[in-house]
Amino acid sequence: MSSKFDMKDLGAVNYILGMEIKIDQVKGKLWLNQRKYVETILRRFNMQDSKVVKVPIPVGVSLSTEQCPTTQEEEEDMSLVPYASAVSSLMYAMVCIRPDIAHAVGVLSRFMSKTGKEHWTAVKWVFRYLHGTSDYGLCYQGRPGLNRVLDIRGFVDVD
Numbered sequence: 001m002s003s004k005f006d007m008k009d010l011g012a013v014n015y016i017l018g019m020e021i022k023i024d025q026v027k028g029k030l031w032l033n034q035r036k037y038v039e040t041i042l043r044r045f046n047m048q049d050s051k052v053v054k055v056p057i058p059v060g061v062s063l064s065t066e067q068c069p070t071t072q073e074e075e076e077d078m079s080l081v082p083y084a085s086a087v088s089s090l091m092y093a094m095v096c097i098r099p100d101i102a103h104a105v106g107v108l109s110r111f112m113s114k115t116g117k118e119h120w121t122a123v124k125w126v127f128r129y130l131h132g133t134s135d136y137g138l139c140y141q142g143r144p145g146l147n148r149v150l151d152i153r154g155f156v157d158v159d
Helices: 035-044 072-079 083-095 099-111 115-132
Strands: 020-022 027-031 137-141
Touching: 020 035, 035 083, 035 115, 083 099, 083 115, 099 115
Parallel strands: none
Antiparallel strands: 020 027, 027 137
């Protein structure tokens, strides 16, 4: 490619698109995390000092359209809340490195057009979860003896 384009080798990548990358070629491992991105969105939504929770969405929480604003005053109050921006920020984290928040973000994204106070409270809960798990990430590791084959394992807890 360098024959066609003006290029400069900057060495191994360490950080790109909000993701930190660590590579151990001896052990055949690749680690990805978004700690800095999570810290940035926590500050943006003033959740950097929030109390940590252990799950992305509490058990038994049921969000519905019945919790959407019903009066003009409630709609005006909720229009000041950066709900869509917050859910979009969570969605980026989910797509890149954080599959653990996928269910919560999927539920929250259903209320982008008409948001109630309970929906915003649930978004803040996910931020509180990320606050306690900002160093979580993904680790990919090849199988010994099998070149270029990754053993990806996933676990879910479904109600």
